[in-house]
Amino acid sequence: MQIVVTHRNTDFDALSSLVAATLIYPGSVPVISKTVNPNVRQFLSIHKDVFHFYEPDEIDMNRVDRLIVVDVNCWGRLGRIGRLSEKQDLEIRLWDHHLMPGDIEPTWKHVEEMGANITLMIRELKNRKIQLTPIQATLFLTGIYEDTGNLMFPSSQAEDAFAAGYLMEQKADLNILGTFLRPAYGEKQKNILFEMLQTADRMRINGFSVSINKMDIQGHVDSLAVVVRMYREIMNVDAAFGIFMDRERQRAIVIGRSNIDAINMGYLMKGLGGGGHPGAGSAMLKAVNSDAVENMIVDLIQGNQQTSVQISDLMSFPVVTISSDTTMETAAEILREKGCTGIPVLEDGNLIGMISRRDFKKNQVKIPYEITCQGVYEHQCGDD
Ligand SMILES: [Mn+2]
Numbered sequence: 601m602q603i604v605v606t607h608r609n610t611d612f613d614a615l616s617s618l619v620a621a622t623l624i625y626p627g628s629v630p631v632i633s634k635t636v637n638p639n640v641r642q643f644l645s646i647h648k649d650v651f652h653f654y655e656p657d658e659i660d661m662n663r664v665d666r667l668i669v670v671d672v673n674c675w676g677r678l679g680r681i682g683r684l685s686e687k688q689d690l691e692i693r694l695w696d697h698h699l700m701p702g703d704i705e706p707t708w709k710h711v712e713e714m715g716a717n718i719t720l721m722i723r724e725l726k727n728r729k730i731q732l733t734p735i736q737a738t739l740f741l742t743g744i745y746e747d748t749g750n751l752m753f754p755s756s757q758a759e760d761a762f763a764a765g766y767l768m769e770q771k772a773d774l775n776i777l778g779t780f781l782r783p784a785y786g787e788k789q790k791n792i793l794f795e796m797l798q799t800a801d802r803m804r805i806n807g808f809s810v811s812i813n814k815m816d817i818q819g820h821v822d823s824l825a826v827v828v829r830m831y832r833e834i835m836n837v838d839a840a841f842g843i844f845m846d847r848e849r850q851r852a853i854v855i856g857r858s859n860i861d862a863i864n865m866g867y868l869m870k871g872l873g874g875g876g877h878p879g880a881g882s883a884m885l886k887a888v889n890s891d892a893v894e895n896m897i898v899d900l901i902q903g904n905q906q907t908s909v910q911i912s913d914l915m916s917f918p919v920v921t922i923s924s925d926t927t928m929e930t931a932a933e934i935l936r937e938k939g940c941t942g943i944p945v946l947e948d949g950n951l952i953g954m955i956s957r958r959d960f961k962k963n964q965v966k967i968p969y970e971i972t973c974q975g976v977y978e979h980q981c982g983d984d
Contacts, residue, residue: 601664601665602668603664603681605668605678606618606632606633606672607672607674608677611640611743612643612742612743613716613743615632615636615640616717616743617670618632619651620670620718621695621721624725624730631654631658631681632654634679643742656679657680665690666693667684669692669704673696673701673702691707692706693706694706696717697713698875714759715747715751717747718740719744719757719759719763738777740772741768744763753879753880755878785827788822789827793827795815796813796842799813799814799815802837805901806862806901806903810837810840810841811837811841812841813841814891814893814894816847818848821844824855825855825882828855838859838863839859841855841856841857842854852886853883854869855880855881856868856869856882858880859879861878864878865877865881868897873941920934922943922944941956942957943955
């Protein structure tokens with residue numbers, strides 16, 4: 601049995617890629633997580649007679665021998681399907697437009713930088729001369745528009761625009777598209793944006809205008825990415841960041857938007873353990889204080905590689921460290937005990953590196969727990 605899967609907090613690019621994969625791999629079963637973005641849920645509830653998706657519970661994992669993964673490359677973002685990471689003899693095919701390495705090791709892959717993942721799959725559909733129905737074309741175009749910000753994000757490529765033109769030829773309906781692409785901006789988001797604007801501050805870093813805003817939130821808030829996007833536009837800065845502290849869950853969600861090539865949000869967020877695209881990215885940090893996160897962001901923009909001080913500030917307290925002569929087995933033991941994803945390595949009191957769960961995979965030391973990716977990426981909150 602072959603199944604197609606994508607990331608939780610499914611957005612239109614992910615949903616489109618899921619549908620496209622079922623056309624490229626006839627007989628494959630599309631499986632969708634229960635957590636999809638609000639506008640995708642709205643689309644699905646209206647078009648449920650056209651598209652049939654399965655939930656992870658409906659799949660007998662033992663029967664799965666081929667897994668097709670689209671628009672994501674981390675097990676941790678697949679939800680329940682992530683359990684398949686332990687399955688032996690699983691053939692994995694990966695389609696992704698995120699260049700940032702993940703922990704899924706595919707048998708075959710098509711990974712290429714592109715504004716939207718669906719653009720890569722449209723190229724394949726065209727090569728195979730597979731006809732699209734108008735509703736498929738509409739869905740795919742929504743995917744391109746959402747992931748490229750209507751082709752305005754700097755990550756958009758010419759091929760995204762050509763693919764959009766092709767979908768319009770295939771009778772994509774722009775009226776339907778407009779209904780679902782309206783940003784999920786409601787009362788809660790409005791209040792957060794207003795609060796951010798009241799405390800807004802601008803700074804100049806390396807000649808760029810940057811605004812970093814710290815605020816507390818309670819519980820999960822949808823579409824924070826939309827809020828940060830609007831915040832950046834209103835503040836009219838090159839890059840804007842929202843550091844949203846959820847004190848109850850002891851975590852900070854960091855969302856960034858950049859309008860210039862010189863500040864690559866995807867790379868910058870990777871420095872915080874997250875990820876994203878050049879124009880938009882996010883990260884989730886546990887047990888941190890917002891000032892330390894702000895310092896880290898400033899440091900990363902300055903291109904300062906000497907981030908040791910900030911890294912130790914970011915770590916849970918007391919900071920767990922190991923010395924460079926610690927064996928991999930002992931390090932694995934410490935990681936498991938402390939439940940953290942990485943530990944700073946010290947030599948004579950100086951930070952000389954980090955050891956992370958992924959390093960154990962490289963060294964073939966048995967990892968006693970599931971590897972997870974911490975990045976929430978942009979689309980968790982409205983756009984991947
Ligand atoms: Mn995507």
